[in-house]
Amino acid sequence: MLKMAFIGCGKSTTRYHIPYVKQRENIHIKSIYTPSWTEEKKEAAGLPETSYVTDLNNLLNDEEIELISICTPPTTHYELAKTCLEHGKNVLVEKPFCSTVEEAEEILQLAKEKGLVAMPYQNRRFDSDYLTLVHVLESKKIGEIFEVEIHFDRFRPVDERPIGTKVDGEFYGLGIHLLDKVLALFGTPEQVFYDIRTMRKLGNPDDAFEIQLLYPTKKVILKVNQLILGDYPSIRVHGRNGSFIKYEMDQQEACLKAGIMPGEPHFGEDQEEDYGILKYVKNNEVMMESVPTVTGNYGSVYDAMYQTIKHGADKLVSDEEIKMNIHILQNGIAEETPRLIRL
Incomplete structure (x- = not known):
């Protein structure tokens, strides 16, 4: 079982991620972070057994969570991806992966050093x-x-x-x-x-x-x-x-x-x-x-992430493709x- 969490609970998370993850018996959504929660937001997520948290450290310090999907505004992706990797979490990053080639290279190098996976959500x-x-x-x-x-x-x-x-x-x-x-x-x-x-x-x-x-x-x-x-x-x-x-x-x-x-x-x-x-x-x-x-x-993006994290399969989107795209x-x-x- 791969336990994961989301940063952000907007349309991207509730429409393009959660409905697919819920279909996968080998992946469990343990937590979702957003700065503030309303009952409407929780209802949109549709995960009554998930922890809805307002402190990012709840995700970062949870040793059971292996993967974090980052579904936040584009200019936040680089810093959040770096923070998650520094706390030992694999990351799947919504579009765009980051803003510059330099940022992409730094994220990918940090993931390599930590033995982790960093990849864009190229659904x-x-x-x-x-x-x-x-x-x-x-x-x-x-x-x-x-x-x-x-x-x-x-x-x-x-x-x-x-x-x-x-x-x-x-x-x-x-x-x-x-x-x-x-x-x-x-x-x-x-x-x-x-x-x-x-x-x-x-x-x-x-x-x-x-x-x-x-x-x-x-x-x-x-x-x-x-x-x-x-x-x-x-x-x-x-x-x-x-x-x-x-x-x-x-x-x-x-x-x-x-x-x-x-x-x-x-x-x-x-x-x-x-x-x-x-x-x-x-x-x-x-x-x-x-x-x-x-x-x-x-x-299928999550299927690929599961295989890479759990079984060492090649990444769906290679580092070379990630960097050339941003370039x-x-x-x-x-x-x-x-x-x-x-x-």
């Missing part, structure tokens, strides 16, 4: 559309890839976010997930083109961006925009022998918002009409297939965009 590796993309690439039906386009578009015309730093923008918030997917698939690019903007409310952090990752034989385009109402594919992939196009993004978030929890029938499943379309040439004939969507499961993000906000840099 979007288990998005259904991404897992389906991996399946399509593994089939090799569309041949050598020369262009990939991944979108995370929504229609939220009113920007309700508070004024914050550049690290509080969507580039760090969502870009870190999209970059993680690409780094896991294709490794480090040679060049990166950036176009990072604030479109809805000037003065707020960025809410839209396009980055292009340039490899020797392929280009990967990553886009986020909060003002997209029309339909556009979440994934478009073109190879020398065909293409794969999928419109709908992963359905886990929609289910969670609707109160449908992991473990319930059809959680996170796509409708058949939302399956991606694969077209490719075979024996000089154009073939077309509807590709059933691989069902995603954000709890690309940090370069993006260092100067005004649009611009192109060579890594």
Whole structure:
């Protein structure tokens, strides 16, 4: 049994973490820390047997707790991760892992020295559309890839976010997930083109961006925009022998918002009409297939953490991927965009 705790009990904790951990018999949530508790917060957590504490030392000094998930505002991640590691706790850190490469290197080195695990919560590796993309690439039906386009578009015309730093923008918030997917698939690019903007409310952090990752034989385009109402594919992939196009993004978030929890029938499943379309040439004939969507499961991050902590398995997200991700993000906000840099 892996006993764990949370720092923070906001939407991230109650929507994207706790429902999945509750499905895992080998992980037990012993405590949750937040500076103040209300009955509403406790009800949202939905863990009557868990200790709701207001003193962080209750977590740090509890020898039974092996893992702490940090689900707090971005600019607090570095200090909290360091504090937890110094007290002998493995850490799983919400997005972004930290703000700079220097911070990432310090956290990862401290974890290594302590014999502990420090990793970001890259749950979007288990998005259904991404897992389906991996399946399509593994089939090799569309041949050598020369262009990939991944979108995370929504229609939220009113920007309700508070004024914050550049690290509080969507580039760090969502870009870190999209970059993680690409780094896991294709490794480090040679060049990166950036176009990072604030479109809805000037003065707020960025809410839209396009980055292009340039490899020797392929280009990967990553886009986020909060003002997209029309339909556009979440994934478009073109190879020398065909293409794969999928419109709908992963359905886990929609289910969670609707109160449908992991473990319930059809959680996170796509409708058949939302399956991606694969077209490719075979024996000089154009073939077309509807590709059933691989069902995603954000709890797989916790499965991976369990295996690494308890059995020494390789980390789901390697230290090299963590640092390169932050390196690309940090370069993006260092100067005004649009611009192109060579890594």
